[in-house]
Amino acid sequence: MGNWEWPLVIFTVLGQTAIGMIFCLWLTERKRSKAGAAPSPEYQSFIKSSVLVSGLLLAVAMLASLFHLGQPLAAYRALTHLSTSWLSREILFFALTLGVWVYLFVLSRKPGARLTGILALTSVLGLLGIISSALIYTLPRVPAWNNLGPVLFFLLTGLLLGALVIAALGRKALGPAEMKQTVCLALGSVLVSLLLYLFYFSGLKVTPEGGATAQILFASPLFWLRAVVGWLLPLILLLVTVSKKEKPQPGLILLVLTCGVVGELLGRGLFYLSAVGIQILGLL
């Protein structure tokens, strides 16, 4: 059984959120630039603040990751084994993402600058970062992780929370269609996440270690809290939101966001906690 790795929980969830936000911004921006409409001041300030928030989240995430290390001051060395280590690659992509984000940040402050390209670049780097993150855990030793699960879960976390933060920040600036698209993205993420988990659990049973992981999860009250707060509530609330014509109430979006954050943090904590590795079976 693993540990509740707070630094890694913060790092992965916040980092994925930041990248999810940038991805959502890119979707929006791409449509807008196609439409060629002049941005409203509200929209401009939304872009500015969204870019800023995504960068802050990314920075906090990377800072948090240092606390996982025994030697935080030597973290830079983590870049030195790109040939086989997904952790090295993760750090590389996150560092690049942060670097490109700085440029994005500068551009976002320039009125009239075109952001589609740079948003796309940041998203791609960020998504590669998330995938690298996930592949770190795709360890043959840990059957519960040694599959596509981590990649999909990590991406879905990014999409769900990214979309929800964007929806929250853009409650004034985004048009109804944009809002709908963002909310739908979140809804889709929750739905896929939930279905994926059901599918995932059925796969876990195949190995004894995977079975142990499932057992730990089902036995944990935190898992059921995560299921209610992280899947059920957002699902219901988002369905309600989507079914209505008018733009969703800002309060509602914030509520879903809170649920989503709590759910994902719990889920990620449990992800680490419930890892059961193949090991020598015997008395110590």
Add this chain to the structure above:
Amino acid sequence: MSKQLGFLHNSEKCVGCRGCEMACKNEYQSDASVRWRQVYQLREEDFALPTRIFISVGCNHCQNPECLRVCPVGAYSKRVDGIVIHDQERCIGCKLCTMACPYNRPQYNTTVKKVEKCNLCYERLDRGEKPACVAACVLEALEVVEINEELDYKTGVLKTLPGMPDPKITNPSIRFIGPKQGVQIRRDV
């Protein structure tokens, strides 16, 4: 291919005295939080009769070392003789290797906040001495051997024992002589 050194553990001879484990600690005066070598008592239920059967496991100097693959700082290297060395100077204490190794051999030293592991006493080997664990084995149940086909063809040499992780994961450089169980006159039958 260059050679691959590894351990041959004879669980027919091993009585689980744990001398190897402590001799290793004595040699390196290693921190209480780490066990480079560990003696495991295998599960009774995995054998025909309930018996105290032991294996002694240090680093298995795997042919496909997961620790080496996942380490982000390249602290691990494999010598030409197959010994997997961990350079503690480089280690940043990310603990990923401790998650990746099916044998729990890289151990996180909570005092220096870095990982460390068995290095097959390569310095002693280079001097022509036996590793501390092998030298201390009263029943001579532990040996350093060259892992090769010749060894694997020998009768009685096993790649795994019940309770050991699937060797396919990392291709560990450890071989076993299986336990022998005597006749038991028991009172619970």
Add this chain to the structure above:
Amino acid sequence: MAVLLCLPDGALRIERLQSRLEILLALSRIFVAGGENLVYTLPELERAYSRWLKEEEESEGKELQSLLQADYGRKDLVYEFNRLFVGPKAPPVPPYESVYLSKDRLVMQESTLDVRRWYRQEELMPVSRSNEPDDFIATELEFGAYLLARAADYVKEQQRGKAIAFLDAYNAFYDEHLVWLEEFVRCLKKATQEKVFLIIGTIILKTVRPIEYQKGGLT
């Protein structure tokens, strides 16, 4: 901050070194004499600390006030001192550097031997009545004080180069060794609620520091 002055006539003077030296000695004596002699060693610490505060131009700190109010003769201070640092039960805050700096929580480790080398370089060795590890807190503090005293001596003798060498040596000794006291005090604060010892911990943190000195004046 100590000030090393080179006066226009070429004379050398140093300020604020004496208080530092005295407080190191006073702290050392607390541990030399042990819990049973706090009634003698605490007033000494109090005097040294008060002088240090004055020299550093701070007001008389809160710690000092409560230290002043403490009853040094309290028997339970003795017991608590022994429980924390001495034994016979395994002490939670053993006063030996290597327990904190070495990879093992043991005495007589590599850092102990390095401390011994420091002493030897000055042709010194531990000679106390009990065979303590060389990195016993009292011995290390005394050695620190000794290095400062040597610096002060050379100032008196107007040998600038040598005075500076000893100040630097003290700082090096701090960096290589005395720095463990930070961890020691952290453990102490976890292990006790007794004010007097918490204050001693605070005094250690405040006063056992590298010497920052200015090579001031006209040269």
Add this chain to the structure above:
Amino acid sequence: MKITRRQFIGTAAAVTASAGLFSFNMLGKADKAVADTESKVQIFRNVCPRNCYDTCAQISYVEDGVLKKVEGDPKSTYTNGKLCLKGYNYTRRVYSPDRIKYPMKQVPRGSGNWERISWDEAMNTIAEKILELKKRYGSTLPICMNKYSGNFGITHYGIEGTMSSIGYTTRAVGTPCWPAGIDAQTYDFGTIINNDPEDLANSNYIILWGSNCAWTGIHSLPFIMKARERGAKIVAIDPILTSTASKADLYIQIKPSTDGALALGMAKYILDNDLVDWEYATANSIGFEEWVDYVRKNITLDWAAEKTGVPKDVIIQLAREYATTKPAAIWVGYGMQRHTNGGQNVRIIDALGVMTGNVGKSGGGVNYAHLETWGFNYHAMSMPVPEGSVGVPGPNGTYSDRAVNMNNFAAEVQALTDPPVKMLWIAARNPVSQDPDTNDIIKMFNSMELVVTVDSFFNKTVELSDIVLPATTHFEDWDVMASYWHYWVGINQRAIEPMYEAKSDVEIAMALSKAMNALEPGSCTYPTEGDPEEWVAKEFNDGIHSMLGISSYKDLLDGPRKAKISPVAWADGQFRTPSGKIEIRCERAAQNGLPALPVWVEELKTSAQYPIRFMTPHPQHGIHSQFQNLDWMMAANPEPVVEIHPELAAQYGIGEGDMVRIYNDLGEVKIKAHLTRTTSPDVIVSYEAWYKDSPFNVNYTVKAIPADMGKLATGMDGIAFHDNFVAIEKA
């Protein structure tokens, strides 16, 4: 610019002048000679002094006065350059920050209010108390010593010497561990002698009868395995399927305390099938025919099978193989004699060895222990009492010490009134955790006026002492050690200076003598001065020299020596009994109220109230209360378990890892359950030990029930530790 020590090249030349002005407390001028030893690795010879079969020859590596590591000394062919897991832990013992460092006193006892005192104050306090008690009661009998096996180095008999040197005192006499077996063999053969364990390699059939040597005497196993490689069969008879028994070709799970019945069953078969070595038995023993008669008339195989739980055909097989596969060796472990019929069972096994002619043969023997290599001067021990001392009156106006039974220590001390015991001196012993009936021990401690304990660690006994004195480890002492199993003797050098203010038992005796003579000249006869190495030198005599083939103790500095005596016990047929023969019929036994013949004596049985036998044998990670508290051991074996058979566990709803309350009318202990089929459904097992910061102690439920024998050779009967009956429940 920052500098480091390496760059700082002080100005040592000038030190002398100004350093004089600096007032040093801790530091002084360095001794050039000492400084020159820097970074030179020195090698010393040591011997592990623990109460253990193997008494390992060690080599310690010391650099700049610091013990770096400890290895086995390859010069001993028995230990063969290897230690056990405990022996590799010594740096942790020597340099543990937990060690007791200074003399300290605690007021009141048990309060945790400890004050550091000087050696002078400690010695004066103790001396004054001794003198005051002597004055009050007219003798030193109120002073009671309890010393045993914490350190078996010969100079540690200086503890007994300390007592003799102040007068006639009360002494804890006896030994808890092994006396019933000693007496059994003393009745039969005149004393205990085992074949050189290296001779086990010559055996063709080896019965490990109640010995878990994989844990308690690992260095004998290679010789056993060598025999097996030659084709010998290894049989283990034990109620517990130990690590040793797991290696046997045949393991027999016997009902505890019925070993004699199994041996009698075997004897019956051997008789009935005429596999007896009549020639050996009749030539070398007396009373053999009478015993044969008893066996013929009283023993049946069905009875033996019923009694022991061992099927008849297995008894037959065992008997046939043992009687026909010669030479056949039996190793009688100490565990099997810790019963109310333990000594008698050993006597029956002895008889089995005699009837098959396996005694006095290479590769044979009924091997228990020996003391053949222990013929030292006991100089540190042999101190005259001060003139005019008064003790327990004997004939012709002589006096003697007053003996109390170490094995019923709490009760017997409390029962003494004329004069009562008022002061305890405890050294090399931890009675509060190791003696039976812990609660009564604590009660007894509370009735004392002064308790002095010499120890290295704050164990349960120190916790209840008034004064604790810091003991050296064997690396800080000069000493000489012999084994009670193998034939090697080794010198133990002082490898490092004593740490802190630790002193050896002899040094403590000298300090006490100084204090007593200052207060009252002539009140203590112990020398007040002496060099530690000289003390060791004085232990040697011509007998030891010739036995070891040396001319001086200094020859042992080149390595331990093996005694030049026959590796085969009793090969000469010269038995040390009054009759000079093996006394199958033993008058001395009869005189001591025991059966004269090795006949069956009923074992102690469980009751309805306490239906489970709780066995508490020796642990792997320690020896009694030593070692398990050290950091590496605590990491490797952090907590005790109780081994419970799954069937028994199921009856009580106990699962793996559940806490189990084990109790009887005496007390209780709570231990975590480990379900295993290595024990039987009516026996639970937990290994005695003292874990750091843990209240775990198996002795809370152990009654001070005497074993049947021990008085003859050791002064007191042993303890039936394994006749410990309890009830259990899920805690």
